Amino acid sequence: MLMDDMGWGDLGINGQPSKETPNLDNMAKEGTLFTDFYSANPLCSPSRAALLTGRLPIRNGFYTSNYHGHNGYTPQHIVGGIPDHEILVSELLSSAGYTNKLIGKWHLGQQEQYLPLKHGFHEWFGSPNCHFGPYDDKTTPNIPVYNNTEMVGRYYEEFAIESHKYLSNMTQYYIQEALDFIERMERNEKPFFLYWAPDATHSPVYSSPMFRGASRRGPYGDAVMELDYGVGVIIQKLKQLGLDKNTLVLFSSDNGAAMIGSAFENGSNGPFLCGKQTTFEGGIREPTIAWGPGFVQQGQVSHQVGSLMDWFATALDLASIAVPKDRIIDGVSLLPVLNGAAEFDRPIFHYRGNALFAVRFGLHKAHYWTWTNSWEEYNTGITFCRGEYLANVTTHEQVNRTLDPVVFQLGRDPGEKHPMKSSTSEYKDAVMTMNSIVEKHMETLKPGQPQFDWCDDSVMNWAPAGCEKLNKCLPIPKSNLQKCVWPH
């Protein structure tokens, strides 16, 4: 269960004052709550590609080389997508006899060769891109919703989103699809992998009329409540069908809550610094729960430093499938930790685009580059660190701190408010350790072919497969291949 732009602080159990998540809070009590769990990137597409490949975006190609340290993702004019030579967890599980379904947002490329059914999924209900819009279907097509290999409509058309009212029924569809799939798999006694990826907490946020107005927080909180409801009924279904004994349920989010929008649309990163787009904790620390009475210790709180990429290795471990040996896999299996084994130290590398910005190891985090966004952008009112400012840390220039990293001790300073003094032995020791970790990492790093370098209006969702049946094919403009523009 991968949420979209949901922040660490959005769960009741993580301190959201409005307490909108009774089902998730209960899931944590019945399972393991992770406090120190990270996305693989502060943006959707790279984070999702890393989740499914177990590899950093710099390896699987989900980055841009057009600029130093700029974020990229897969808007519908992106030419790239998930390369065929990447091995997805869905492909490995498929080979082992699992039936795999994606429900919700894909975001690994919208061209036909990149779609989920070409990459190990047997079923898909959802869309290849974000639900931005509405578009005019002339200069820009509305985003299609697929059922398996064919589109069944478009957002703002067959699949209504009233973004000015924060209304849509998509989450209800995604919940129903999940329940149907689980029931079907149980009837057929088939092992399954469900990748449930609703996007209601991504701007434009939405909820269905039943939930709209239900929370104290407004539209964003309403969306959280509906997703929490979905988590609740899915887990209830597993219990009803007796699948709770042999199913592992993982809940997390693809990046930190956005801070760019209005108070109606932004989630909460709790006590953490900044948000989506940044490599500060608010951009990458994720609300994370593991559940499954057969595999997960009940009521455990784990401070294990984890990454979305670990779910790749954990799923393979659970299914007794060997991890690919011909490439570097960044994720590690957390199955022992779920079972109550001791936590272990391991580094997590936080990239922004093609640049290693920060490393976490133990309780320390070293920032080798600091940046939020450019002065130019900031001066137009766009901020990724709303209400937050730390001199020489939340910088509006890219500052290279390789020779004097900014180090925080996240145990006593989870909010990254107290840069450690460089004169202390703790700082010196931490930097020495980090530098050697980084050196080792760099020695073996072979960046993948960057997928976010080229954009072209002709690759947009003009005429997805199935459009002809619906009479919804749009004329494809001529190619205008150009380097993608990534402002931050």
Add this chain to the structure above:
Amino acid sequence: MLMDDMGWGDLGINGQPSKETPNLDNMAKEGTLFTDFYSANPLCSPSRAALLTGRLPIRNGFYTSNYHGHNGYTPQHIVGGIPDHEILVSELLSSAGYTNKLIGKWHLGQQEQYLPLKHGFHEWFGSPNCHFGPYDDKTTPNIPVYNNTEMVGRYYEEFAIESHKYLSNMTQYYIQEALDFIERMERNEKPFFLYWAPDATHSPVYSSPMFRGASRRGPYGDAVMELDYGVGVIIQKLKQLGLDKNTLVLFSSDNGAAMIGSAFENGSNGPFLCGKQTTFEGGIREPTIAWGPGFVQQGQVSHQVGSLMDWFATALDLASIAVPKDRIIDGVSLLPVLNGAAEFDRPIFHYRGNALFAVRFGLHKAHYWTWTNSWEEYNTGITFCRGEYLANVTTHEQVNRTLDPVVFQLGRDPGEKHPMKSSTSEYKDAVMTMNSIVEKHMETLKPGQPQFDWCDDSVMNWAPAGCEKLNKCLPIPKSNLQKCVWPH
């Protein structure tokens, strides 16, 4: 149970990533967790005076008129203290047959006439002032620790605090005192009021050797863990003695976590803006739990807007004692809410010193004055809003916004990051409502005699009662009465 400088975000259940409070988290599950509960002031003494009198500091005199909107408290050279004509909850409970004990910090004045046993308490173990020090006993005496009417030693002398190691056994003494008192009251079948006010989370923070190093957060987290342990054993004792059926236990803190110190000594205000000293949410929103199977609904989360002053009225309600009719009482009984009755709207007035800075009503909060601290002080490195900055909000001048209040909607924006646009009808309606609430408040306001205006070295703890028995009397210098200096 009143903590000192503990922040809203310091409880596991309020999202502290280090999860140091299993007993408090459990207390909340067995009782009612308040999400929107306020101290009566962003500083110790005024907040505590308000708790015990049910009245705002501006009424009971716990403020200074030396400056506009400056905080004051009761350092040991303060001349003032709790006036005799104020009625404390301890006095009313005493008249009704309760035996009352204060364990921990008093902070309502250290001159003899102000001490707890002159104001309704029958027993006291603790100190009149903060545990700052060590002092030299020449220019400044170390703070005495009292047992009832007489001192039994001084901090840093008989009652060791190794502040450079963050070590002291005081919390263990306070826990033992509580257990002894409760057992004694139960044996004698006496109704009792225990005001448990340990101060280990106030700088210099400390814990006993058993807890030192136990938390991921360092000294501050260790102190939290020891206090949580104390809460646990006190509640366990009530259960063992069968007192859980007819005892109401309230847990809160006197003001928000301080942000002024090092990462070793600062607590967490979770997602809230700024900290101690300010009237932003981080300065005044408190971690609050009510427990007592006889009176409190189990597992309730209440968004009731509450104040420490409400415990005055709640205690009286519980004991069937009439609230004083000859004066304005700001607190209201929350007994019905504890029992599960519907939440109700009521304003909370947030003063800084002698000035009304902000008002909360419903989900809105209007700031009539904004200020953090002066540029002069800020430029020396002192900040109450570490890592936070919001233009025209976290100001370093006192800005009068009476004509255009800064309004936040705390439901969708608990962190006070999105000042509402003054062009919206929501803003206009909120301001109209707030202004009329303020107008009504001001009509009836008769400020009490300010207690924090005068300071004098001769009133310090040179020769507290009992000093002669211990041979610990120090020579009293001659009076040097002067206006107190309050920098912020």
